[in-house]
Amino acid sequence: SDRDKYRGENEIENGGANSSTGALDFYYATCRESGPVPLTEDKDALKAHVQAMTANGGTAGHLGVAWGWYLLSPNWQSVWPEVSKPWDYDEVNVTKAVILMTDGDFNVNHPTASKNSFRQAMDLCDAMKAEPANVQVYTVGFQVPSYVQKTSDGRTIMEYCATSPSFAFDASNGEELKDVYREIAQSISDLRIKN
Structure with missing residues (x-):
């Protein structure tokens, strides 16, 4: 099925990293089966997906950042169902925005010879925010x-990845989280009106 293409349960070759390069020496890393929901307006499907998620004590934050970009990037159109394909970056009257939410503790990763998950996430954020993508990252x-x-330089990944300081939010409980998402929704609405 189409879902099998992006469900996240794939083995990823380690790219030559080994103990002599300072990275872990294992041949494959396996990801949990909890890939993203393709772009949709089906609120019930989104809620069901979130409710079905389970915590396992780890955060592979770099994968979350990657999936956020892949959902919006026209370079990945072939992966998604027809109704969920992202528009081109230069599409008129389209603002591309992603919201990255995490506890910020990227403690599950697949290190390469040169980068851990933290650095991989930073590279992805840099690319997302750069031309031609210009994704607004909250x-x-x-x-x-x-x-x-x-x-x-001492900043958290949340501060680093945000498009600007006003795009970085913190919440310590459910009520604060609701307020944050209301503020983000208003900001995205303002961006659409401005553009």
């Missing part, structure tokens, strides 16, 4: 622990 840190990893 970030939501939900119950971010005080020990969360920092980038080399």
